[in-house]
Amino acid sequence: MSDIQARLREIARRLLTEGHVRVFIGFGPGFEANRPVPFFAADPDAADRLLLDEFCAAGLARYVLEEVREGPVGLVARGCDGLGLERLLADHRVAREQLYVVGVSCRGVVDPDRACAAAGEEVRAARVNGETVTLITPTAERSFPRSACLLDKCLRCQDPTPRIADVLLGEAIPPGERDLAHVDAVERMPSDERYRFWARQFERCLRCLACRQVCPACNCVSCSLDRPEWLERGTGLAEQFMFHFTRAYHVAGRCVACGECERACPAGIPLGLLNDKFMKDLRDLFGVAAPHRPGDVEPLGKFCPDDPEGWHEGGEGT
Amino acid sequence: MSSDWQPRIVGFACRWCTYAGADLAGTSRLEYPATVRLVRVPCSGRVNPSFVLRAFQRGADGVLVAGCHPGDCHYTSGNLFTRRRFSLVKRFLEYLGLEPERLRVEWISAAEGQRFAQVIREMTDDLCRLGPNRKMREEP
């Protein structure tokens, strides 16, 4: 990674020096070594503070929306960031020529809490290999399974490399087919149990709107969920259902599966399970091969004359 | 639940086909339960899925979304978008725990007064069996 980090700094410095971009978005040091934070390098010297390691968690695509108003933006993008940018481009929210995308392939981001729990002590560095993750602590260097170390969103990731990079650092990793089997588990619950499951999840919602703020698909200028006719201020169950239903429906066919909503949720609500349900049905009913990869027209903006009637297909085992 | 409890059905009906079909049921004096109340919309494509959820939350026990048969849309393609949208939405509401019988999507033409009455009878029977909807409202 360090070689790539050096090249990243070099590119960012050049872009800023030559005035190609006004700001370069990447990661910089956080309060703790294993918790880097998004960093906005606005001058060439700041480029040297950019870092890139296995702990860089936040999605960066959404920051572009604000930054691009002031001028061209450069950023480092993993596969998920790339899809987020594609979403913003497909929605005409940014123009391609305003972006300079430095692509990197990502094998997964280490969740510091999870990793510390696995290692039993502070984790200072990590290496993500194929099926295992090597955690480096002050005392040891040991390998653990991916599922014990990585962020949830990375465990299901099938898009390690961005498709729209202007320059790609390191090797491209071919995309895979997104596995949506986790949706099945919820589908298999009896109807009432499923309802209680979701009601319990939604009850915990603080309505902080973090899920909306980080989402590259939730990029409207004005959100209908801020309108009183659609959503009242209360956090009663009705409002919670309205909020979560509408949020998920509004990204149906547009969600890029970056997993940021779920990562950002302070209450730990499995929002990905909602997004992925739409994705699964889009795939199964309408043959949208990879619903999370933006295409020419979003799947709900088109139809086939012989589309199936999904309501007859029995969405569940009733 | 009292024994004479009757479900409440909110129906979204496109003005060209289903609403006219319901009118035909009237001119043909076909009797059906007084459980349904229609909202007249220009096209089933005008029905925002959140309207349906709102109906459930305000007390509907069942919701009907109905329009022209595919291929017969007054606006050519409106109901074809409806078909996609509500294929997803119905499955999604069921995923959230709603009983499948509570939401029905139907194609009912202006000539199908009989069918409109039949759909309302069937829905009323189904909903009587299920009882009032309490989901996605207050009580968990």
Add this chain to the structure above:
Amino acid sequence: MPRIGVVVCWCGHNIAGTVDVTQVTAAAAAMPGVVYAEDYKYVCSEPGQDLIRRAIADKRLDAVVVAACSPSMHEATFRQAAAAAGLNPYRVEIANVREQCSWVHRDREEATVKAVALVQAMVAKARREEPLEALRLPVTRRALVIGGGIAGMQAAMDIADAGYQVLLVEREPNLGGRMAQLSETFPTLDCASCILTPRTAEVARHPRIELLTYSEVREVAGYVGDFRVRIARKPAYVDWDRCIGCMLCQEKCPRKVPSPFERDMGFKKAIGVNFPQAVPNRPVIDREHCTYFEKGKCQVCVRVCPVEAVDFEQRETVREEAVGAIVVATGFDVLAPAEFGEYGYGRYPDVIDSLAFERLNSSSGPTGGVIRRPSDGRVPREVVFIQCVGSRDPDRGRGYCSKICCMYTAKHAMLYRHKVPDGQAYVFYMDVRAGGKGYEEFVQRTVEQAGALYLRGRVARVYPEGDRMLVRGVDTLSGQTVEVAADLVVLATAAVPRGDARELAQLLKVGTDAHGFYNEAHPKLRPVETMTRGIFLAGAVQAPRDISETVAQASGAASKVLALFSQEELVADPLVAVVDETRCAGCFLCRPVCPYQAISTRVAGNREVATVNPGLCQGCGACAVACRSGAMALKGFTDEQILAEVEALCLRTGSPG
């Protein structure tokens, strides 16, 4: 809060027999915003309407809800009554308590509760209503007809005869279209040019028809009543105003090239007209084949022209025209049979298509009307006609029937027999479709009098043997494989849309089917209209059809144009979509769901937002649902209104007592 009046109709016993109208009226009076509630025996009657008018005036009502029969019955009546009293007609709402309540329910209490709810919903809707003004669009009383074939000419004549200006655009240098290539016409066998030539002359000299030949439509903007069209005139390299049509240039031009008009069986000159009776009788230079354009010298035409009309420097010119209606009559093409390797078209000169056979028959054609086969000029003794080449063939992508081939093939077999009395025609067919006045009788004559041998089956292969063509096929009626040795094979190729039909459809914002034929607004009730108001279809641009149907449809399209032009101004429903630009994110998810292409881009401040053309919008509301931020609203059916209705309909207020 707006002041709302509610009028409950008894409809005699029809409503009042099942619904307690007094209770409904009392309940309505208690609804928020309602300042007036009354019931009346027959609200649609003159005194009933008067009741509404007086209430509007006396109670200063902002909106009226009428609880009565279906809006399809009397919405218009009550809106007119309200308008007469000075109320905006779009502030009248109907609660349908007859068709959807009193006539379908028996229990009086249940029906009454429901009637109250229906009124409540309409009151809630009316409270959130804005006065709407019907859109009034001016009409430019001038029509554009695209295509100068028989369809376009018929439409142009009908419109012009009724007193309106017509702009007739034709891509070729001359009028006539496909029909100019035909020899005789079925089922009467009158000669095509005998019908066509007088008509072209008539069109050309009509004082209200402006003829723009050798021209193409490049851009179409605007909407019904006010289209702006850009039309390009291609350079003919001859100044037609100077030219006197003597055709000396054509006579003397040293360059002979195969003529597409003659299906490459005859020749034309690099300067000249397609056929002798061409109207206008003015030559063009075929730039691709002209020696001067190729090599920079020759100029024979310049030297022989008595009026110095040849102008090698001529450029394309573009003009913009305003028209109120457009008739599309761009016709059809025949499928290039090259994709049918089994028939050997293109490899064997004696395998030709039916249009080529028309030219062989034509007295002005390459053989002067004598049937001679292309390879050696011999008069064929046996001719095989193969029908459904490309049509009714879903495997090759065209499942449709081209409709005209059965008849013209019968005609060809008949004409062939007339010209070669000892010749034998064979026809391989799938079914003979001869629906039309005198058509079936014509086919029977072809079989019985002209002695054509009809073989029901497909041809598998055509290949040469000696100087003849062997046609191998199957006769499905006898179950035998058959082989016919023929001197000439004629393929009845599918009628297909013009190669650039889709591009023109996009300019016009008209839908096409899977093959590229233009879609009518309704297959039965609106067969000559398109989904774009003010644009009409005539002829084979919509689907394959024969001359008589084409002419009928062209007159139909013309009558629609005339109906449009007879109005002072066009009134359009104001129930259209509108964009709140401050909320629109410019994502344009609304655009693909609009069937009318009514949504376009507008720059507002420093960003692009969606904007709706009210002349094109038909108010379906699909865009309002596609819009996530709620920036797109459908007037008369806004989110607020529908949500309020839903809320009112869900209320469980118990008995309305």
Add this chain to the structure above:
Amino acid sequence: MEYRYFPGCTLHEQARNFDITARESARELDIALVELDNWQCCGAVFPLATDALINLVSPYRALASAHAAGFDLVTLCSGCLNVLRRTNRLVATDREAREKLRDFVEMDYAGERRVYHLLEVLRREVTFETLRSRVKRRLTGLHVAPYYGCLLLRPPEEMEFDDVEAPTVMEDFLRALGAEPVDYPFRTECCGAYVALREAKTQAAAQVVRSAAAAGAELVVSSCPACNYNLERVHPTLPVVYFTQLLALALGRDGAFAGQVPDPTPLLRGKSLLPEVS
């Protein structure tokens, strides 16, 4: 250029000359044809019933083995190509079939690999241009009737091999070798296929050869052991050879013509394409 090579049953037996000349030619052209380990019969016929998945187990296994080895598959026999290619397509597009076959064979494969006919490798990878330059012995003056038969081309939407009614690949191939392709009407007609193997229905095959001879051909080439078998059985007036035999000949080898009836060698010697018998 490395491929896994699927010979199919006949090529080690009846059609050994097809196999030998293909391997020789491939070596000359730097195409590595590595025979697939442990292959079985392709299944011979692609089943028309949609639920007859059991017939696809064998071709699935061949495809999955090639995939496991990391190479695309090459075959010579039109029949094998037909079955393998159509199976590959089904596996790639029909999820249910794919999962059933995967569970049964216990090998993971989802249609990632391509299946080529050697003619396609020559056309796509080697290119006829290059082939022309590699020819050591131009087959000048040899009038050859290319015989496609049906399986190579049909069904066109699945095989995507060439224009089904007017194919050109064999003609282009022959021209690259310096031979003169002869146009004749029955080149894409069926040879009688398996029906002819069992019954004496040889009419179709006889007509093919007659038609080729009438058009001036001196030799018929094919790419299918079943076609060759049927054509040879009707006591043709013309020799029938595999396209690889001419290829090998043009690349300077002997073409492995021994034992063929009718014997093509007198014709070839007559054209000085084979050395005189010593």
